[in-house]
Every structure is written in C-alpha cells, then in structure tokens.
Amino acid sequence: MKLRHRIPVKLRHNWKLVALCTAFLAACWGVFGSGTIRPYVTTAQTAEARTVTTNLTGAKNLFDSSVAHEVRLTFTDQAYEDMLTEYFKEGEKKYVEADLTIDGTRIPSVGVRLKGNSTLGGLTWKGQSKRRVMPGGEQRPGGQRPEGMPEGFQPPGNGREGRPPGGGMMATLKAEEPENLPWLISFDEFVSGRRYQNHSQVAVRPAAMGSTTMLNEALGIAVVGAAGEPTQRSAYSSFTVNGRTSTPRLVVEYLDEGYAENLGDGVLYKSLATGSFTYKGEDQTGYTTDFKQINKVGGKDLQPVIDLVKWVGEASDAEFAEGLADRLDVASFARYLALQNIMVNFDDMAGPGKNYYLWYDSGTKKFKVITWDLNLAFNGDAKSGVNDTVGMGRGRTRQQGTAGGMMRMGHPLKEKFLKNATFKQLYEEQYRALYTKLLANGTASGLLDDLVAAYRLNERADTAKVDAEAKTLRTFLRTRTETLGSDKAISGA
Structure with a gap:
C-alpha cells in the first residue's frame, strides 16, 4: 500500500486549503493565545459540493434483475489483515484499496470496508470473537444474550415456528471467508469524483443470518417500492473475493449523494445507531453521533434536523397535532409506519x-x-x-404497551404520532390502502416470485435453498394476509 493512500483522498486533493487553514490557526494562536475557539456552523454556502469527474456506465444496469450479474473483488492479504486487526482492536471499519470488476467492467482502486453493526456481532477471526460495545458502554463477547432478554431467547430469523430465515441480530461470520461478509464498496474513496452509474457507494449483503439468499430483505425493498415510497434498488449477483466464490449475493443501492440527487432539491440525513432523537442545544457538533449529513455538505447543515428534534420534544399534544403537518409529510409517514408493521420489521426507526x-x-x-x-x-x-x-421475540402488544420477552426501543416522533387520534386514524387509512395494494391482491407474492427468478439467473445459485426460503415466506405472507384481513382496523368489524 502506497503511503499516499494512507492519507484520506479529500486531504490529498485539498492539501493547499488544509495548509492555509493550519497557518491561519497558528497565527491566531500567536495573536490570541490559548483562548478557546468554538466552532460555529451556519446554513450559508461555505464549500463546493464534491465534483463528479467520472461516471462509469458499465455493461449492464447494476440493478437490472432480468439479467445475471458478476461482481469480483481483489485485494492483498496484508491489507485485509491490517483492516481486520484495526476492526478487532479498535472497532474502526477501515477502507482497503481493491480492484473491482462489475459485469466485465474493471474499476481499479475502489475502497472496500466491512459494513454493519449488529450484523458483525458474530464475526470471528482466527477463532476469536470481537468484544462488542453494547448500549450504555458495557462490553460483552459477541453472541452473548443481550441484557434484559429472557432465558432461552432466540433472535428472529432462525426458521422456527414458521418464521422465515434471514434475520437475527447477530450473524455467524468468519473473517477467513471474506466472500460471505457484508461489504461497503466506495468508488470514490481513493479516486476523487468517480461514480459508477451515478453511485458513489453500493453495499453487498452478508451470506449469513440464517439465510444465504437474504430473500426477506430483497422482498422488503421491493414491497416499499411497490407502496410508492422511497426505497433502495437491489439485485442478485455472483460474488467473488480473491478468487473465493459464494452463492449469489444481494447487492443493494446505498443512500449516497447520487441517491439524494434523484430525490430532488433537498438534504438527506442518516440516523446513526449510536445516536438519539434528543435536543442537545444549538451547537451542531453535539449531534455528530446522532445524524450524518449525506449531501450538500458545506452548503447546508444539520439545523433543519435540530429544529425538528427540538420541536417534537417540546411541543404539547395540541401543538403537535396542529403543527406537525407543517414540518413532516404526515401521509408518507403514516405509510412508513404501516409498512413497517405489515413487514413485521421491528428494527425500524424505533428499533435498536x-x-x-x-x-x-x-x-x-x-x-x-x-x-x-x-x-x-x-x-x-x-x-x-x-x-x-x-x-424482537415472540411477544406482541398494543402500540402504547409493553410486552414481556420483547426488545422495545421507541422513537418520540413515532410514539407521539400514534398517540394522537387524528394521526392514528390516518395511519389506519393508509394501512387499509396498503393492505389491499400489497397483500390482498397478491402483489407481494408476485414480487417474491420475481426475486426467486432473479436469484436463479446467477452462477452458483442454490436453487433448493432459495425455493425453501421462498416457501416459508409465502406461508408468512399468507398468514399475514389472513390475520390482517380479520383485524377490525381493516375489516371494520
């Protein structure tokens, strides 16, 4: 690995600006002494957006599910070992420089790193598990039962009691099998301004967590799209790392700058697993563990999010009911909540x-x-x-209740929304429409059939495995359709 590649690409390309700022700060130290300098961030335009200099077209649309795909990664053993050492010691997900080939198009010097939090909880290397930092700062070996979970607890997705495989809070992954790990591929980490089909990043989902096909995740992505809400694109592809092949993997669109551009004129923010939806004052540096700004960095900032967090936390019930629609697309939010329930996705905005x-x-x-x-x-x-x-677990309860044997986290916006009678009615209205559109008319089942066909197109497809997982998911969809059809919020009975 060349020394220059150890320096972040953004520093390499802006070294003159960095040097100038360093000199300016040194001068300030000489004039003002050791006085504290506090950062102040505004919404004024302070920096140019990152310029796209190369947008590779490729031979096939990466997310065209009607054709087979091939993704090949190659990196040095030493670079990989350095990455693993840093992750197991410090928890840092370091980028490794690699060569990538997608559908015959070679792309040199991409950045690849491990992706995920709970997904990597069961990762082992040389027989050793990484100690995980749990909520509250406590450390425990990967795989140990989370605090507060009942004895005999099993995460969902183990295929028992009719639950589809493909979930779970911890995957069984081995660093010696890089072809099965979750990866984030960055096209511009080492080559500034480069995109592939307008993507700066794409994710490769793990071949683990009770499922080598991740069919449940692919179906979830497709269902959200069929509902008319913003979703990610995905496609199956054969996948090879350093010559080691696996069954087809699910390649997923990442919500990056290109994704934000497709949404329109606005700013995209990611909620971080380390954060909360809590007002911490107007100093934006206090929210670095809560949200990450994806696009227009330097031109816009976190102020809109801070304003929303503060308002949701301080608004009375009456103020919340009257003012939420001025700040949030309430119909879309009602659909979001309905979709998470339809898909029985506990790890949504309110999940861990x-x-x-x-x-x-x-x-x-x-x-x-x-x-x-x-x-x-x-x-x-x-x-x-x-x-x-x-x-998470076998229990269930009403929206405002608490269930034994469940991990329940919560989110102020979701809870206040469902507590309000008017918004609760809107939620049920949107739910009825989505139930008819997605379940009652067979749309979800049709999407599942399409995904199975797409998986089968690729090399090394495990047809027996995908058919078995699809069968379990069809049973799940049938049970879901029957259960919701008799729910009084749907039937009116």
Missing part, C-alpha cells in the same frame, strides 16, 4: 439500530422518513395486528 433516513425537501420545508435496512423484515410474529407493536 435506529434504521432510517430523513429527507428534507428544500421547497416544501418538510421532512420525509425513508426506510433503511430491512434485513429483519418478514420475521417475528406473522399474526401481529394493525395496532400491535412488533418486537
């Missing part, structure tokens, strides 16, 4: 992973919540009702 994005539309000045990370979709109890809180 805090999996969601916020899109702020510059024209309407309103937010929209975007679904993210559906590896736990279509797991858990298929008999959960419209107003049940889906959770």
